Amino acid sequence: xxxxxxxxSSRGLGASTxxxxxxxxxxxxxxxxxxxxxxxxxxxxxxxxxGKAVALKLDVTDSRTFPAFRDAVVAELETVWGRQTFDYxxxxxxxxLFNPIATVTEEQFDGLFNIHLKGPFFLxxxxxPLLEDGGxxxxxxxxxxxxxxxxxxxxxxxxxxxxxxxxxxxxxFGERRIRANSIAPGAIRTELGGGLNDEFEALLAxxxxxxxxxxxxxxxGVIASLLSDENRWINAQNIEVAGxxxx
Numbered sequence: 001x002x003x004x005x006x007x008x009s010s011r012g013l014g015a016s017t018x019x020x021x022x023x024x025x026x027x028x029x030x031x032x033x034x035x036x037x038x039x040x041x042x043x044x045x046x047x048x049x050x051g052k053a054v055a056l057k058l059d060v061t062d063s064r065t066f067p068a069f070r071d072a073v074v075a076e077l078e079t080v081w082g083r084q085t086f087d088y089x090x091x092x093x094x095x096x097l098f099n100p101i102a103t104v105t106e107e108q109f110d111g112l113f114n115i116h117l118k119g120p121f122f123l124x125x126x127x128x129p130l131l132e133d134g135g136x137x138x139x140x141x142x143x144x145x146x147x148x149x150x151x152x153x154x155x156x157x158x159x160x161x162x163x164x165x166x167x168x169x170x171x172x173f174g175e176r177r178i179r180a181n182s183i184a185p186g187a188i189r190t191e192l193g194g195g196l197n198d199e200f201e202a203l204l205a206x207x208x209x210x211x212x213x214x215x216x217x218x219x220x221g222v223i224a225s226l227l228s229d230e231n232r233w234i235n236a237q238n239i240e241v242a243g244x245x246x247x
C-alpha cells in the first residue's frame with residue numbers, strides 16, 4: 001500500500017485529496033492544526049469505506065514543531081502500516097488574506113510566508129529521509145501566480161515562490177527518482193479567505209471559461225491521479241486546474 005501525507009487535510013482541498021487518495025487504495029496521514037474533530041471525521045469516513053488513515057497534529061507555520069511531527073510519523077508508519085517510509089507528500093496547508101499591499105502588516109506577511117513557503121521547504125527537508133525513492137511531492141500553488149488579483153499580493157508571491165521551489169525539488173531529488181510537481185487551483189468553493197458569497201462567486205464564474213467555480217473534489221481527483229504511476233513521467237510542472245480562469 002502506498003502512503004501519502006497530506007498537510008491541512010481536515011477540510012477543504014486537503015480533505016477532498018485525502019478521500020480521493022483513499023479511493024485509489026492509498027493509506028493516508030491526515031494533518032490538522034487546531035480541529036482534531038474534523039480530522040477524525042476524515043479518518044472515520046475513509047475507514048468506513050474500507051481505507052486506512054490516521055490523523056496527526058501539525059503546525060506548518062512553526063518549523064520548531066517539525067522534529068516532533070517527524071517522530072510521530074515514524075511511529076504511525078510502524079504501528080499502522082509496518083513500514084519505515086512513506087511514498088507521497090502533499091504540501092497543501094494554507095490560508096488566504098484579502099488585503100491590498102498598502103494595508104498588509106508585517107505580522108500578516110510573515111504568517112503567509114511561514115505557511116506557504118518556509119513551512120513546505122523545511123517540512124519537506126525533515127521528511128525527505130523517510131520519503132521512499134521513486135516517491136512524489138506535490139505542492140499546492142495558485143492561479144493567482146499567473147493572474148494578478150488585487151488584494152492577494154503576499155499570498156500570490158509566496159505561492160509563486162513555492163512554484164519555483166517545486167522545480168528545484170524535482171532537480172535536486174531526481175537522483176532518487178522522486179518527482180515534484182505543483183497544482184495551481186483557480187476559484188474553488190472552499191472556506192479559504194472566508195469562502196464565497198453569491199456576488200463573489202458570480203464574478204469568479206464569469207471570469208472562468210467553463211462558467212462556474214470549481215469544487216474541492218475536482219482538485220483532489222487531479223492530485224490523486226498525478227500521484228499514481230500512470231502519470232509517472234510528469235515532473236517539475238505547475239499544473240493549473242482552474243476551468244479556464246481568465247484566459
